[in-house]
Amino acid sequence: MSEANFAFVATSEKPQLPPPQGTTGAVGWMRENLFSSPLNIILTLLSAYAVFSTVPGIFNWAFVNSVWNATSLDECRAMTQDGACWAVIRERYPQFLFGFYPSELYWRPILAFVLLGVALVPALWDGMPKRGAALMASMTFPFVAFWLIWGGFGLEPVSSTQLGGLLLTMIIGVSGISFSLPIGIILALSRSSNLPIVKSLAVMFIEFIRGVPLITLLFTAHVLLNYFLPKGVNFDIVLRVVIMVTLFASAYMAEVIRGGLAALPKGQYEAADALGLGYWQNMRLIILPQALKISIPGIVNTFIGLFKDTTLVLIIGLMDPLGLVAPTLADQRWNGIFVELYAFIAFMFFIFCFAMSRYSMYLERKLHTGHR
């Protein structure tokens, strides 16, 4: 057969036609993602309306029309009718940060905050040189922080009733987070062990704690704990709250980690046994690294929950940021300024909790090794 028998033969590949107009670029994206069906069009228009009717208003309220310099709400309202009166935050931010901590001693909690940041570096950055030694150094942070905040041993002592604001939230949150993880691991191991007595003790503890609201535990710490302690022994109220919050979080932590332990294939346990490892080596080298990795989202969710739950201490009369709202509103000058206060505190908590959840996502991605 020769080429001459055919009317037309393509000797080279034809260039590809461009995709039909309206399926690529901004227009195509919009057609596919925003206007693909009547329902979608309605939804898009509704949400666009919702966004445009609220966002500019909130933006104007919070930034454009807001007042930063004023000494009372009336003064603010005289300056602007529809703007936020951030002057109250400007005036009271030391309180929201440190509660009623003596102002000449602010350097101590600030130093503790800075040291917390330093101590967290080896825990969060795994490529750090000499990480082991740095971690050991981080272990001393709780003692240093305790000494800095409460004083004693050469520093002027500060009583727990003067603690408040973000400082109190951080004290309860950070100690709760750092103690609830190890206790939770031990509880989870006990609950999934095959020792019947240890197991039932762990089950009773976990189910009891998970069955009651945190607030009843805080009430117990507040009004009841003295009955259960020997005469003359008296815990500081902040310490009692920290203990209760830690116990509460560790029961939830235990369940999260137990989920991770149960999700591991049985072969992992059997292989570790076959290697002749003892129980603790088995757990430390084979099981826990994998189980903890699976349970990271749950663990961080528990951390976030714990951090949010620290606000409950206002019900037993401690002055966390939320607890400081009532005294601020009781001030004649700032009576009725609740929106700005709640917005500020909500923003503060949002920053911390959102950061934690993003970090957990990053960790999940980093540790995702293909198999579970």
Place this chain on the structure above:
Amino acid sequence: MSVSTVPADTSFQFSQLWRDARYRSYTIQILALVVALSVAMMLVMNAVENLKELGKDFSFSFLFEPAGYDIGQMLVEYSSASAHWKAALVGLLNTLLVAFLACVTATIIGVFVGVLRLSNNWVVSRLMAVYIEGVRNVPLLLQILAWYAVFIHVFPAPKLAVKSPVIEGAVYATNRGFYIPGLTFEGSYQVVVATLIASIIGMVVFRRWAHQRQEATGQILAVGWISLGILVLPTFLVYFASGMPIGLDYPVAGKFNLKGGVKIGTPLVALWFALSIYSAAFVAEIVRAGIMAISKGQTEAAYALGLRPRRTMSLIVLPQSLRIIIPPMISNYLNITKNSSLAIAVGYMDLTGTLGGITLNQTGREMECMLLLMATYLLISLSISAVMNAYNESVKLKGR
């Protein structure tokens, strides 16, 4: 190669208690038991001694003394002359009321948000993500207090109550709460109620029968319309036949306050609102995870079998994702119930506010009140988990 000539010592040695796997588990357990028991003993002994020191006894007789305080929102008859146990009962019912209301609304909002979050509409999906992240990362207590403040400041005093625009005067909004029409029962209303209950039972029986028929023959009835008919028609007929025995009691604006109708106090509304909006974000995430967990192959296989999208959803996807959705959903309901104890911050008289609050303060019986309070919550939690475990058992994949 040398062979050990030392004969194995077979006699029991003390170190075997923790060196030998045969005995070690007993050692550990006995130690744990001894420690646990001695801690418990110490706590109880201390409590007994401290109570004696303070001249207090341990008895629940205070429950039968008059409470002496009023409660704003109640579901059963209660006055300040009623006993403390009655106050606790009112509190318990209030806890269950707000928990139930919040569970229902949180589920409805949450399912909508969860489905919209998965929508391929970019704007809607982003908007829902903002809602979920914004609500989940802010403490619930703050949200409750903020909503309470909003409700108090936005709505006017009862004198200037805002009337509902749709049915003039059916609903009044004030800063003390909302007034909605109540139901009045007169004449032979029992017949209507009995008919309603009978039609609900009838509907359930019909649905079960229709399902069995479909499994056996493959024929599908218009189950939705027929069950709606069974539910509504008989009750409707009986209602008019017996002369409309159930009526509406509208709230009436008085000079200073409103009379009649049912009052839903601002604390209840704020708590309900905040709990619903907060928990809906969690429900949305549960629903999203449940739907995403069903592999696309299931949907495609159903299409290949010739099922329409709606039937694919109801017969293939939903039954499978419900198995994933329901357990976390139930523990979410449990969380709502426990979170409702934050009511005390806005003065809604739930179980914590009555038994753990005013009753505790008035009688000074901290030990008894806290024990009862915790035991009640524990009972609620354990019964909900029992339901959950039974459900899990019934839907567990067999033979996996």
